Amino acid sequence: MRFDVTILGSSSATPIFNRNPTAQILNINERLFLIDCGEGTQQQLLRYGIKSQRINQIFISHLHGDHYLGLVGLLSSLHLNGRVKPMSIFGPPELKEILDIQFKYSQTELRYPINFQATHTESSELIFENNDVMVETIILEHRIPCTGFKFTQKKRLRKIIREKVEALNIPLDMIPLIKRGMDYTDSKGLVYLSADLTTDPDEPKTYAYCSDTICNWKYLDQIKGADTLYHESTFMHDMLQRAEDTFHTTSLQAAEVALRAEAKQLLLGHFSARYRELEPMLLEARSLFPNSKLAIEGHTFEI
Amino acid sequence: MRFDVTILGSSSATPIFNRNPTAQILNINERLFLIDCGEGTQQQLLRYGIKSQRINQIFISHLHGDHYLGLVGLLSSLHLNGRVKPMSIFGPPELKEILDIQFKYSQTELRYPINFQATHTESSELIFENNDVMVETIILEHRIPCTGFKFTQKKRLRKIIREKVEALNIPLDMIPLIKRGMDYTDSKGLVYLSADLTTDPDEPKTYAYCSDTICNWKYLDQIKGADTLYHESTFMHDMLQRAEDTFHTTSLQAAEVALRAEAKQLLLGHFSARYRELEPMLLEARSLFPNSKLAIEGHTFEI
Structure with missing residues (x-):
């Protein structure tokens, strides 16, 4: 069963020319899930030849612009391109208000229903389930309420x-x-x-997505044993103080999270615009967790 | 005195890979004015090496997403990059509410003040004036309230x-x-x-920007004698019925507007995604108004 993630954006909030803000496409058994939707996501989908009409679930981690500002544009384009099948959106409760006001003032009546389900940050919840996968929130700690998402494959038949x-x-x-x-x-x-x-069937695999968070170790239990861990890596470790001040993580910390969570593969992303070259960041993570990779635009990683 | 416009986006609402939604930078005597701000505008500014901190006035024609969805991202990035000087924004009254709600939920307190000035669609108004230029609204007719903008240079000294x-x-x-x-x-x-x-001083010049409108001829007086007229040209004339149904204009109509307004130069933009090749559209406009040009990303036109 196919289970892989394609990176559409790798930058943190301040823009840099050759990177896009956060968005990822998860392909689980040929069903597409969109995780976060930074500005320009619909252009990135076009760039990489991914049919946006195949997306039926969208997961938004938090309401900093670099994680959701592409959503209204994407939803509008799906409407203009004739979508009628429902779209499920999972995200902070206030996201609904943000979407509603913009559709109201553009006088857009979507031809398809949006099933909005609010996420919460008190404790992890199971928010979605189908024949292939379960999705649970991961409680992160950022400047504003923020959740990650854990995608766990279901055990297959023999x-x-x-x-x-x-x-x-x-x-x-x-x-x-x-x-x-x-x-x-x-x-x-x-x-x-x-x-x-x-x-025997294939062992069920797990993808844990930790978007924006200070490295507080509290979410370690929730991501334990993830086959692939995506973890933000906004700064290198010499900027630890800045990372903590802004509720972000360094590449060395991300590697330590992967190590302690016994993950098999670590994807680093959400890079600060100050790093034009990312190789030093990768080497820093690999010094502690060798199977670290850069989650760069256009790359697809098997979970 | 420098007076030119650089195109950052040429597409209409449905996205197409190599085009961006509407945005333009007007350079008037080395002051930069942003006209409309579709999704991805901040990336386009980076692409063309235009310093966004030099923009002090932003004009939004209407609240369809392809004309404003890049605004929150741009304003946030200016904030993150340390801006303290004020930004003036001119646009429909509801735009203020859309901005406020998004800054509220992202807990963003901008370090710089935004001076918001609402535009109206009852009649043309003078909305901005400095030593070099006056800006007036142009009353257009679209599916939702929409204004164009007319930039008129002031008479210079001898x-x-x-x-x-x-x-x-x-x-x-x-x-x-x-x-x-x-x-x-x-x-x-x-x-x-x-x-x-x-x-004698240079003759003052005029740039008229007509974003989204049905060709109703009512705005002809307001753009009379424009040195450069930017006019939307969403469809070719064989799609006239579709243009009218969606409150848009054909390339032949845009040319007739330019002709009747006695403009000196016509820039065509806001192309439907159905047109991969734009040459036929250009030829259609030129059949009536020879000095027609395609307002394509990255091109700069002297007014």
């Missing part, structure tokens, strides 16, 4: 060994039951164990 | 003929008076006419 099933001529309607663990008895009364006809 | 003034050793403090038309009498009582010591 995988059929096609050759065995074909050799035994097992009826098609038995397959889903065998996948679920039922043994198969043929017309002569011979029993074939499900375990022999199938292999 | 221009000194340097060689004559130097040959006569005329004291420096006399120069401003001679420029204003006073004759000069030297120590021997000889009179030199201001007209002989100076040449």
Whole structure:
């Protein structure tokens, strides 16, 4: 099952020419989830050939402009391009008001319904679930209320060994039951164990997205064992004081979070405009957590 | 005196990869005025090396997203980059509410004051004036309240003929008076006419910006004789019905407006995403008004 993330923006609030503010597309089994939606996200989707009409869920971490200012434009364009199927939006309660006022004054009546679900910062909540994935909020600590999002794949059914099933001529309607663990008895009364006809399913994987946060360690439990951790890395560690003053994280801290959370892969993003070259930041993170990567525009990472 | 316009965006509401939504920078005597501010305008300013801190006046024509969604991001970035000098914003009254709510929820207290001045659509008003220019609204007709903007240079003083003034050793403090038309009498009582010591000043020029409008001819008087007319040209003339239904203009109509207004130069913009190639649109306009040009991203036009 496909499970990967494509980076649409890697910059923090102050703009820099060749970077865009935060946005990511998560592809889970060919369903697209948009995480944050900085200004220019719809242009980035066009740039990378990602069909925005395939997005059905949007997750907004907090109400700093570099994480949501592209949302009204994207929603308007979906409307102009004929969308009728609903869009679910998860974000801080006030986001609804911000959207409503802008659609009101532009006299835009969207042709499709928006299902808005407010997120909260008291404690982690399960906010979305389908056959493939569960999404929970991660409680972060920033200058304003902010949540991350944890995407956990659901355990899949066992995988059929096609050759065995074909050799035994097992009826098609038995397959889903065998996948679920039922043994198969043929017309002569011979029993074939499900375990022999199938292999173990893929282990469910987890993507944890920590957008803007001071490194307070409190969210460590919530991201424990994430296969891929995206963590903001606004500054390098010589700017620790500035990071703390602005409720941000350094690359070394992000690496320590990944290490202590026992993550398998760390994606660094939300880079301050002061860093034109990002290699030193990457090396700093790798000194502590070797499987660190730069979450740069246009790159796709398998979870 | 410098008077030119640089195009930052040429697309209409539906996005297209290589075009940006509407925004223009007017340079009047090295002062920068921003006209409309579609999503991504701050990135476009970076792209073309235009220092956004030099902008002191912003004019927003109406509240369709492709004309203002870049504003909150731009204002926030100016704040983050240390701006303290005031910014004047002219636009529909509701724009203030849209800005306020977003700064409130992002807990942004701008370090610089915003002087907001509401525009109205009952009749044309003088909304700004400095030593170089007067700005008046143009009453357009769109699906929601919309104004264009007319920038009229002020008449300059007469221009000194340097060689004559130097040959006569005329004291420096006399120069401003001679420029204003006073004759000069030297120590021997000889009179030199201001007209002989100076040449005529440049004729004041006019830039008329007509963002989104149905071609109703009512605004013709307000743009009469504009040196440069920017006029929306969302569709070609075979789509006249669609243009009228959506309160937009065709390229042929824009050319007829320029012709009847006796403009000297026509800039076409706000192109529908359906037109990947714009040459046919340009040719259509030129068939009626030869000095038509495409207002494409990055191009600068002298008024």
